[in-house]
Structures are given as structure tokens and as C-alpha cells.
Amino acid sequence: MSNQKYLIRGANLLGEETADILVADGTIARIGQGIEADGADVVEAQGLVALPGLVDVHTHLREPGREDAETVETGTRAAAAGGYTAVCAMANSNPVADTAGLVEQVWELGRQAGWADVHPIGAVTVGLEGERLSEIGAMADSRAAVRMFSDDGKCVHNAVLMRRALEYVKTFDGVVAQHAQEPLLTDGAQMNEGSVSADLGLAGWPAVAEEAIIARDVLLAQHVGSRVHICHVSTQGSVEIIRWAKQRGVDVTAEVTPHHLLLTDESVRSYDPVYKVNPPLRTREDVEALRDAVADGTIDVVGTDHAPHPVEAKECEWACAAMGMTGLETALSIVQQTLVETGRIGWGDVARIMSTEPARIARIDDQGRPLAEGEPANIVLVDPAAHRVVEPEKHQSKGRNSPYRSLEIPGAVQATFFKGHPTVLDGHINTPRALVAQAD
Amino acid sequence: MKHLLDTRDLSLEEAVQVLDTADSMAEVGTREVKKLPALRGRTVVNLFFEDSTRTRISFETAEKRLSADVINFAAKGSSVSKGESLKDTAQTLEAINADAIVIRHPASGAPARLASSGWISSPVINAGDGTHAHPTQALLDAMTLRQHRSRLDGRPTQGSDLRGMRVALVGDVLHSRVARSNVWLLSLLGAHVTLVSPPTLLPVGIEDWPVEVRYSLDEAMAQELDAIMMLRIQRERMHAAFFPSSEEYARLWGLTPERLALLDSRGAETAILHPGPMNRGLEISSAAADSPRSLVLDQVTNGVSVRMSVLYHLMTGPQEQDRIPALQRTS
Numbered sequence A: 001m002s003n004q005k006y007l008i009r010g011a012n013l014l015g016e017e018t019a020d021i022l023v024a025d026g027t028i029a030r031i032g033q034g035i036e037a038d039g040a041d042v043v044e045a046q047g048l049v050a051l052p053g054l055v056d057v058h059t060h061l062r063e064p065g066r067e068d069a070e071t072v073e074t075g076t077r078a079a080a081a082g083g084y085t086a087v088c089a090m091a092n093s094n095p096v097a098d099t100a101g102l103v104e105q106v107w108e109l110g111r112q113a114g115w116a117d118v119h120p121i122g123a124v125t126v127g128l129e130g131e132r133l134s135e136i137g138a139m140a141d142s143r144a145a146v147r148m149f150s151d152d153g154k155c156v157h158n159a160v161l162m163r164r165a166l167e168y169v170k171t172f173d174g175v176v177a178q179h180a181q182e183p184l185l186t187d188g189a190q191m192n193e194g195s196v197s198a199d200l201g202l203a204g205w206p207a208v209a210e211e212a213i214i215a216r217d218v219l220l221a222q223h224v225g226s227r228v229h230i231c232h233v234s235t236q237g238s239v240e241i242i243r244w245a246k247q248r249g250v251d252v253t254a255e256v257t258p259h260h261l262l263l264t265d266e267s268v269r270s271y272d273p274v275y276k277v278n279p280p281l282r283t284r285e286d287v288e289a290l291r292d293a294v295a296d297g298t299i300d301v302v303g304t305d306h307a308p309h310p311v312e313a314k315e316c317e318w319a320c321a322a323m324g325m326t327g328l329e330t331a332l333s334i335v336q337q338t339l340v341e342t343g344r345i346g347w348g349d350v351a352r353i354m355s356t357e358p359a360r361i362a363r364i365d366d367q368g369r370p371l372a373e374g375e376p377a378n379i380v381l382v383d384p385a386a387h388r389v390v391e392p393e394k395h396q397s398k399g400r401n402s403p404y405r406s407l408e409i410p411g412a413v414q415a416t417f418f419k420g421h422p423t424v425l426d427g428h429i430n431t432p433r434a435l436v437a438q439a440d
Numbered sequence B: 001m002k003h004l005l006d007t008r009d010l011s012l013e014e015a016v017q018v019l020d021t022a023d024s025m026a027e028v029g030t031r032e033v034k035k036l037p038a039l040r041g042r043t044v045v046n047l048f049f050e051d052s053t054r055t056r057i058s059f060e061t062a063e064k065r066l067s068a069d070v071i072n073f074a075a076k077g078s079s080v081s082k083g084e085s086l087k088d089t090a091q092t093l094e095a096i097n098a099d100a101i102v103i104r105h106p107a108s109g110a111p112a113r114l115a116s117s118g119w120i121s122s123p124v125i126n127a128g129d130g131t132h133a134h135p136t137q138a139l140l141d142a143m144t145l146r147q148h149r150s151r152l153d154g155r156p157t158q159g160s161d162l163r164g165m166r167v168a169l170v171g172d173v174l175h176s177r178v179a180r181s182n183v184w185l186l187s188l189l190g191a192h193v194t195l196v197s198p199p200t201l202l203p204v205g206i207e208d209w210p211v212e213v214r215y216s217l218d219e220a221m222a223q224e225l226d227a228i229m230m231l232r233i234q235r236e237r238m239h240a241a242f243f244p245s246s247e248e249y250a251r252l253w254g255l256t257p258e259r260l261a262l263l264d265s266r267g268a269e270t271a272i273l274h275p276g277p278m279n280r281g282l283e284i285s286s287a288a289a290d291s292p293r294s295l296v297l298d299q300v301t302n303g304v305s306v307r308m309s310v311l312y313h314l315m316t317g318p319q320e321q322d323r324i325p326a327l328q329r330t331s
Ligand SMILES: [Zn+2]
Pocket: A152, A153, A154, A179, A231, A232, A278, A279
């Protein structure tokens, strides 16, 4: 049992007001001015912004099946390093997370690891094959209490199956998170279809392949009165469709990745597969539209789509390389760079798009809570004035496929408190929270 | 110029220089002893991940005429599906001290990857990558076009570009590395390039390309053209609905006997080029392929000269170049 108490002194809460935070017994015991340490370990936080622990709705932990790429332990350690206290683990493991037994296994691995809460996402269809619904009810009722379902990596492209899934998850207040990619329009696709793909002779991945599915799914969600979540929105057209749907009252939420907020398909000219990702990097116009969409609330959350791969999966020619980038340890910095420093949003909004709303969408009740007395002590302290050069070899993730290698990015996580335990302290990875201390 | 990956990387001066040297190399090909000592003791590896007997033989001939030691490395089977093979192969070649690598690969960008990855240090020559680039093909086409104009107006090929020439590239631009490399090179050299293609076989996003685009071959041929370059079309494309049938394709975009007759009746000086191998009866009729307008065999001959020139420029320094009297230039 950890009786450790911490006094976070002089933190800037959501960038709005300076206060001390006393952390005790896994909760925020007090917030106020001039709180006495009284035996607590003091964490000096002058100049640091305090946010609620980040929640990622879109993480690939790779376990079971690809432990060479990542494990629940390394993935959640990376999450902690990035300021996260909860991650939603995508279902495309091997075997696929389409049964209660498997989601409980992943959930339990997360508990054992102790770096962050792991909330498994259940597959919508058996084996992600897009043919039969998976054990949605059993996964919802399991100890993992799954509320988010996704075939991510693949699109639920069968319209009837998508309709049924949207309807069925209502039983559990669940949500279907759609990876919007019309498969026939993207057969063999390698990169965004446009002027760069024309030059490079790489098979094009048209924006319409994403937008057509989103248009269909918001209409389906409206028709059956269900919640739908759109994973990794990447185009200006998608933003416009979602904005239109929200105006019509459709219960749709949308996510954007950090890399789609920063990078464009111009990077592909190097043919370096570190830039190969699904959905592909788009154009400068798309990037601007995505940033604006976060600012005006059309896009609700930032999800990392953290997708670690072993080195050899990227050390080859473009066409054979795996798709995906790591993101957990850089997400907050990229959000700071692209949204805060461009004046589009403040730190309170960062808390909303990276903690509060992700937790609400995934129905994680004890995460994404306000920084207030009596709340779980899930807190991240970020130094917004810091600058760091990205060195993937120093990341906690097993993945070295960060697209920001050698780039200088702003902001650094100085501390992460996960249910009162510092998983990151003084800017360094610390220790996991001991399982015995967990009340859950 | 460290590597030759794409014609897009060439400056006008470099392009003209490569063509000028190729002219000199062509002269070597007419001698009784068709050999220069330029690359004696150097090793060139022809690394072919994709079958192409024509291109390999052309490179091999070029290398041998420059007295290089030649290693043919057919990486057949170690295909795109086993991705690490490119790195492993490259490191093997580095370990045996290859002085230059000629690479043909089915994946766009593989030569660029090889050149920029740090796996090897020697010059990389792109012998065709996926649907991206085929720079030596474009150079040999430019050489052929330069000769064609020289024959018409008597101006020397040496030092000249293609300013004022009008060239139509006809066919499957979308999947054509030949078309892409020609677009950049011919326009760099000042030619006016028209792409003629069914809309299904034009890439999306070519608004910025320095070309005119037409869907109708007949409309394109209504203009004066110095050359028509027919692009190879794969019959299988019709199964992916790029066009309804090979018959319809041939009728609308093929260089048919009727279209050939039209050129003849106009007395046009239009030359016919094709990168080969030809699909006779599909994109080009036998009548057109075998007509006096056809420069297809000149293209094959020029391919060797251009490849000699490229190898020579990439593999020798200025001092060595001075030692070859045939290649000394006044500039
Ligand atoms: Zn996805």
C-alpha cells in the first residue's frame, strides 16, 4: 500500500491559475495556495502546466502477437512518458481482440504493468474479417468493460454490417469507431492521391475513399440513432462532412492524429517509409483544415494511432514497408506546436481534446476528470517552454518509427501521476504503480 | 551528379552534356574495336529485381564497351514481399566493393532508397523503378529526337537542346515510368510535350506538369508533331476497367494504319518512337512499327550510347575524362 503523498507546488492549472496540488491516497486531496508539505514529497512545478492525465482513444499495443513490435508493458510505459494515464488498445492484435477472454487478457496485462489504464477496444467483426459481428456483448460485460468497438486497420465497409453494429452497441452505451477507408478505392494504395503521388509513381489513396465512408456512416448513425466515432480524420472533405453532420444533430465524434496535424505528403518525396501511414499524410490544405476543425470543435479528440513497428518493417522500399508511426511520446508536443503555439487553442482545450473528451467517448468514468479535490490523481505536468530534439532510440516504446526524428519540438512532460503514483518524475520515466496499491 | 535517379534531378547543362557525351560514345560503337578503357578495373553491378532482358543487355553492352567488369545480379524471387532483401543485397554489394550499381526494381523509389539509405556509397543508376522513373530511357529518347531534328534541318546535335520540338506521348501515362521521365527531361530541354491518354490512365494531380493534356489522339495528331511516342499498354489493364477492351483502345489510342496513312498524306515529318517491347496491334500497328518513320531501332542503339555516357559521367572524375581524347570537349 502506497501512502506516498506528493505536493505539486506552483503548477499552472490548465494554463489558467497557479495553485498547489496535494496528492494523497491516489486522489487529489487538496488544491489551493500555500499548502504545507507536511511530510509529502514536494514536486516543484513553477512554470509547468498541469493537465488531467491524458487519454488516448487509439493505441496499438501489439500484444498479443507482435511482442517484437511492442508489448502492453512497453506501450504503456511509452504512454506514461507521453503524459497518458489511460490508453484504449486497438483490437488488431493476433489473435484479434474479438472475445471476452482476449480483452480481459489485455486489460489484465495493463493492470499488471501499472503504467496506465488499458482499456481494450473490441473488434466489431470476428477476426476483423467484416463478415460476422464479434462477441460484442460478452466483451462489454467482461472485466474489461469494453465500450468502444473498432475493426481499425480495416474498414467496416459492409453497410448492413455497419448499421447492425451501430444499433447493437447501443445496448451497452457503446460506440463504433470507424476506420474510414473504402477498400476498392484504395486497393494497393500507397500514399495520398494528388500531385505528389503523380510525380512519385506511387498508387494513389484518394481522399474520397475516406470521405465516402464517413458520409455513409454519419447518415447511418443518424438513421438508427447511434453513436459513431471517426478514427484519424485526415482530409478537408471529411471535416466538412462531419461539421455538416454535427449541425444536423448526428451523434458523431471525430479524432485526428498528431502527425496529420503537422506532416504533409511532401515528406513522401524522400521515399522514406517512416512517412508511410494509414490514412496517408495529406496536403497542406488538409492540415490547415484539420487544425481549424479542432479549434472549432468539429474534431473532438486527438488520438495518437501509435503504431510501433520493428526496424525491418520500415527498412525497405516504400511499397513493402508497414504503415504506421509511433506517437505516444510526442503527441502532446505536436499538439502544442500545431494548435497551442499557432493560437488556435489554449491549455484548457488541450485537456478537453486529449483527456476529457477521449474519456467520455470511450466511457472511461475515472479518467479525464477535472483537476479538483476528491478526483482521481491523474495529472500530467508539462513544461511548455522546453524544447527537445526527437531521438527515437531514447523512447520507451519499442518502436523507432517516429516521423519526428531529429526534429526539435516544443514542450516536455516533467511528471505524470497515475492514480497518485508518479510514473514520470523530474522529466524521467520513474516506476509503475504497484498492483497491490490498486483499489480497482 | 552523384547518382542518376530521375531526370527531374538534372540541370539543363547536365542533360545536354550527357547527350553530347552519348554522341561521342555512339562514334565508338561504329569502330572496329568498340571499346574504351575508361572503366578498366571498375566493377559495375546490374541489380535486377525485375526481368528486363532488353535493358540489362543494353547496360551490359555499355559497361563492357567502357571496359568495366560486369556482375549481373538477378534478384528474382527476392521480390517486394520480402522487403529486407534490398538492404541485404545492397550491403552485400558494398562488401564486394561495387563501383556502381545499376538497379531495376518493381517498387517506385527503390533506387532512391538505395542511394539515400546509407547502405552503400557507390553511385546508383536507376534502370527503371516501378511506375516512377526510367531516366536512361528518357535520355535515349531525347538523343533520338535530337538526331531526328538534326537530320531534318542539318543543325549539329552537339550542344543543342530540343527547343521548338513538339512531341506527343500516347497511352498509359498513369503506370508509365517512361512517360514521367520523358515529361521532365523533354520539357527541361525545351520541347513541347502533349500527353494523350484515356482519362482513366492519366494520374490525378498533374495540373502542375509542364505538359498539354488531350484525351483524343486524333485531335493531338491534327497538330504538327515532330514525334509521337507510343507507350506500352498492358492488356490486363482492361480487367481493372481502365478501358473496355483492347479493340476499343487500339481504335481510339492506337497508332493504326489509318492514322499512319494520315501522316503520310500530310507529308508530315513525324517520327515514331516506342520504348519497347511493342504490343503490335494494340498501341501500335505493324504498319507503323515497321514504317520508315519508326526510330525504334535507333532508340535501341542510342540506349547503349546514353548508358555509356551516364556510367562515364558518374564513375570518372574530370581528370580521367581528359585522358579520353574522343571525349574532350572545347568547353
Ligand atoms: Zn486506423
